Amino acid sequence: MSITRIFAMILRHYYILVHSIDQMTSTFFWSFLDVFLWGFTSAYLRYMNNNLVEISTALLSGLILWLIVNRANYEIGIALMEEIWNQNLINIFSSPLKFSEWVISALLIGLFKIIVAIGLASLMAYILYAANIFSLGFYFIPFVVNLILFGWATGFVTAGLVFRYGTSIQALVWTGIYILMPFSAVYYPVSILPPIGQLVAKILPTAYIFEGMRQILYHHTFDINNLLSATTLNLIYLTLGILILHRLFNVSKEKGLARLE
16 A cells, blocks of 8 residues: 555545535535524524514525525526537537527526426425415515526526636536525525625625515515615616626637537
8 A cells, every 4th residue: 555646646636626616615615605504594593582483484485585596597507507518509509599599598498497496395385384485475476576587697697607617617507696695684684694794785686585575474564675676786787697698608609619518
């Protein structure tokens, strides 16, 4: 047995680790996210220990609404990754298919999957835990629309980055959106976050939506300013996301789409 050969293999895996976003994500990111997210959630639960029924409904509602953001973001990126993994990217873009047509098709199939996912998750929450996401009433619709728009905006940026840098950053497709989750106040109010976290939350449409959700569930009131703030931010981010995706796609074409496969 050679210590030198063992050290050589350790060194090999170390170099792979530090140059692979996939491995860095699986090794460090999820651990950090779990501690960060559930630490603030635990602090919130201690503060609200006399309202466990309302809290359980709010947590499940937050989980289902976050599923919408996640799926909207994920479906755009995975539509691109499927073409890359199947070495079909050049085939589709050498056909008469327009880039805008490819994007719209990805949005529509993603929208179908979101509807199915929401339906199943809502049904399970009601059957197993008697939590009714539709107790949000009319506001459920604008909430869902805003969450989808934000998911699309982040998905456009992620897809654009994959077009530009290839599969070396493919982990962003399924992890990138989770960077924003702790600041989106999915399971706890923005006030639980430290000051720097609250500043980040102010520029995220999701934070306004989840704050509005809890306001309805706990107090049966709603501040329309939360919805207006979320919608305004979403329109800005969606426009920027489209521009970034289109720009990075054109840059990738100039460099050659074959390099992505």
